[in-house]
Amino acid sequence: MNPRRQTRQISVGDERVGVVRIGGGLPDRLGNPTTPAPVSVQTMTAGYTHDIDKCVAEIHKLAAAGADIVRVAVPEKKDTQALREILPQVRVPIVADVHFHFERALEAIEAGVHKIRLNPGNISDRAQVVEVIRACKARGIPIRVGVNEGSIIERKDKQKRQKELGAVFSDRAHGYLLAIMIAKLEEYLDVFYEQDFYDIAISAKSMDAAITIDAYTEISRRFDHPLHLGVTHAGPKETGCIRSVAALSALLCQGVGDTIRISYANDPIFEVQDGLELLWSLGLRERRGVDLIACPTCGRIQVDLFTLVQDVRRELADKVTVPMKVAVMGCIVNGPGEAEGADVAVFAGDRRGIIYVQGERVANVPESEILGRLLAECLAFQERVRTGQAKLGEKKVAIVPPDPVGEIGSGWEKVAAELRREKPASLTIGKS
Numbered sequence: 001m002n003p004r005r006q007t008r009q010i011s012v013g014d015e016r017v018g019v020v021r022i023g024g025g026l027p028d029r030l031g032n033p034t035t036p037a038p039v040s041v042q043t044m045t046a047g048y049t050h051d052i053d054k055c056v057a058e059i060h061k062l063a064a065a066g067a068d069i070v071r072v073a074v075p076e077k078k079d080t081q082a083l084r085e086i087l088p089q090v091r092v093p094i095v096a097d098v099h100f101h102f103e104r105a106l107e108a109i110e111a112g113v114h115k116i117r118l119n120p121g122n123i124s125d126r127a128q129v130v131e132v133i134r135a136c137k138a139r140g141i142p143i144r145v146g147v148n149e150g151s152i153i154e155r156k157d158k159q160k161r162q163k164e165l166g167a168v169f170s171d172r173a174h175g176y177l178l179a180i181m182i183a184k185l186e187e188y189l190d191v192f193y194e195q196d197f198y199d200i201a202i203s204a205k206s207m208d209a210a211i212t213i214d215a216y217t218e219i220s221r222r223f224d225h226p227l228h229l230g231v232t233h234a235g236p237k238e239t240g241c242i243r244s245v246a247a248l249s250a251l252l253c254q255g256v257g258d259t260i261r262i263s264y265a266n267d268p269i270f271e272v273q274d275g276l277e278l279l280w281s282l283g284l285r286e287r288r289g290v291d292l293i294a295c296p297t298c299g300r301i302q303v304d305l306f307t308l309v310q311d312v313r314r315e316l317a318d319k320v321t322v323p324m325k326v327a328v329m330g331c332i333v334n335g336p337g338e339a340e341g342a343d344v345a346v347f348a349g350d351r352r353g354i355i356y357v358q359g360e361r362v363a364n365v366p367e368s369e370i371l372g373r374l375l376a377e378c379l380a381f382q383e384r385v386r387t388g389q390a391k392l393g394e395k396k397v398a399i400v401p402p403d404p405v406g407e408i409g410s411g412w413e414k415v416a417a418e419l420r421r422e423k424p425a426s427l428t429i430g431k432s
Ligand code: SF4
Pocket: 295, 296, 297, 298, 299, 300, 301, 302, 329, 330, 331, 332, 333, 334, 335
């Protein structure tokens, strides 16, 4: 992992909903130092904004799932009017997504929205853009600029600049596209700079993961604004997840990216859940809740592990908030090793489960009792962590796996004998 790229910092929100900072590391306009903010997770409501009650309920749901910022579409005046009723009811910063009609941006700003997203491809009139910039400046509201091929305000040296950039990118399969994106972004941002406006985030989404990686990489080298990462129109969750994670992981590992949105043709709650999981997996955010480890199963499987894993995941999702590691393993082969690394673990054998807490064996139960006992141990462990009686990641007992004689050798026989016992034994698995 490369260190985070240093950028200017923008702030989204207010005292009432909370302020989410995006990017950072470079001094602010007064010369005060800023620290890079944690990478934030954004999503967008799927319902109509003018359907006020449903919109508020959806925003609440997405915020409860962990969304740091929620965007809403405002295609019509009734949507920006609805913002006046929606904003006082929510507790998360709201972004107005504006296309085609710059008046929607002005109305949303007037309603008190916390950030504006402008599409250079469809709001390109310089005077209109200036009007939106001035309104945002007056209210201290940042703007996200998303560049795409449909852009934008003409500049005198556009052809020359594209030619120059085209030469720079000539070794890339999509070099010309990158040249257009950079040139158009440059000319759009010139309008902002002319207005002395720098509260800007940039996005350059593509539906192609490779183009997304190259576009953001090049933009990160040329502009010091924080970057909003995303793969647009990524598709259904099943494939969109891979496409998004491929692009976003590559960028985040380079230190590029300050806020992310994963977009699916599905309930946006999955965008939030998967965005958070991505950041947790890369160590870019402190995990909230269980870090679930489970084996993929194979011909050695000893219990119905797929069902057990889903049951554990579902049951613990709302009940555990401390970032404990829970391992669910199908047999003796990797079970002890994973159990050793986890706070709470079960590994199966002979249609039973041996349960460990901090490396200490606490139960040996039949398959039908594994779920209940594992959940009880997780909740009890969480309570001990909260009250300072236990620490995450600590081990009371080292688990030594069975000797390498093999599944049918002495190690396995010893474990199999242990599995047949109803009560926890004092012996540690694998120890002689
Ligand atoms: S833990 Fe056991 S059942 Fe699970 S994948 Fe590994 S060897 Fe197979």
